Amino acid sequence: MSEHDHHHDHDHDHDHDEPALDADARAEAEAEAIRHYALAQIRQYGDPALRLSAREVTEFDDDLRRLVDRMIALMHDAQGVGLAATQVGVLRRVFVFEPDDQGPRAIVNPVAVSRGGELETDDEGCLSLQGVRVPVERAIEFVLEGKDPNGEDVHHDLTGYAARVAQHEFDHLDGVMIIDRTDDEHRREALATLRPRVSLR
Numbered sequence: 001m002s003e004h005d006h007h008h009d010h011d012h013d014h015d016h017d018e019p020a021l022d023a024d025a026r027a028e029a030e031a032e033a034i035r036h037y038a039l040a041q042i043r044q045y046g047d048p049a050l051r052l053s054a055r056e057v058t059e060f061d062d063d064l065r066r067l068v069d070r071m072i073a074l075m076h077d078a079q080g081v082g083l084a085a086t087q088v089g090v091l092r093r094v095f096v097f098e099p100d101d102q103g104p105r106a107i108v109n110p111v112a113v114s115r116g117g118e119l120e121t122d123d124e125g126c127l128s129l130q131g132v133r134v135p136v137e138r139a140i141e142f143v144l145e146g147k148d149p150n151g152e153d154v155h156h157d158l159t160g161y162a163a164r165v166a167q168h169e170f171d172h173l174d175g176v177m178i179i180d181r182t183d184d185e186h187r188r189e190a191l192a193t194l195r196p197r198v199s200l201r
Contacts, residue, residue, distance in 0.1 A: 001082035001097070001126060001168045031079075038077035042087050042127050045194045050128055051175040054086050054093045057108050060151035064094070068106045068149045071096045075104070080127045082165045084172030087128050094149075095169035099162040107154060108147040110170055116141030116163075124168060124178050132190045134182035138164045 043049050057064060067090060075083040075096055082097035098104040121137045142163035144156040158166050168178065179190045 001080055001124065001165050034077045035079050038074050039127065039130065041074060042078060042083070043089050045129050045177075047089070047128075049086055049089045049091070050172070050177065052086065052091055053175055054084075054091045054173040057092050057094060057147075060108070060147065060149065064092075064108070065149045067092070068094065068096060072098075072104045072106070075127075078127050082169040083127060084169045086172050086175070093173050095166075095173065097162075097165050097169055099158075099165040105154075105156070106149050107144060107156065107166075108149060108151075110144050110146040110166075110173070112170060113143040113145050114141075115139035115143075115167075116159075120164075122164065124164070126168070126178050129178065129190065129194065131193050132179070134178055134186040134190055136164075136168075136178050136181045138167050142167055144170070 067085065067088075071083050071085065071088060071094075074088065075081070075098065081099050082095065084095040085092045092108075093110065094106065094108045095110065096104055096106045116139045118140045119137050120140050121135050123133045124136045125133045140159060140163060142156075142158045144158065144166055146154055148154050156162075156166065171177065171181070179187050182190070
């Protein structure tokens with residue numbers, strides 16, 4: 001999941017304003033370059049992997065832990081708050097997310113235990129749908145159970161923004177995307193953005 005208005009603030013102490021601006025501009029340009037490189041490694045809309053259902057993970061080994069580490073690194077580099085394995089072309093039921101400052105979390109073979117009855121609509125973006133933000137209705141409360149990358153049981157009682165992020169990633173594991181969960185008008189606008197037509201001027 002992509003969240004452009006969700007970012008980490010860094011405080012800089014500078015004695016001179018001009019070099020500080022140069023340093024900030026350089027840091028921003030570098031972050032943008034890293035983001036583009038990360039996005040190039042994330043499957044984009046139209047890639048068949050995004051529409052497939054992921055398979056249950058049966059082996060909790062170094063291979064799985066490497067996958068999780070790579071997904072967390074890509075999520076950070078792409079300035080996202082969540083990433084599912086299908087988005088990197090791996091059909092395994094695993095996703096990572098970091099909706100708050102508690103650090104990244106990985107959940108393997110997630111099971112939706114319950115979704116609260118109260119719903120809320122908010123705009124969502126996606127690292128696999130560049131330039132698209134659409135309103136999506138989600139449960140405000142979401143309870144998930146599964147395993148961590150070492151095979152230990154995990155349980156997440158999520159509310160608000162964290163619940164939204166987890167539901168977004170959970171959908172990815174079944175080939176469901178935000179354009180499937182929005183209204184017709186926003187879906188049409190999103191598809192127009194994703195499939196730009198050649199215009200003759």
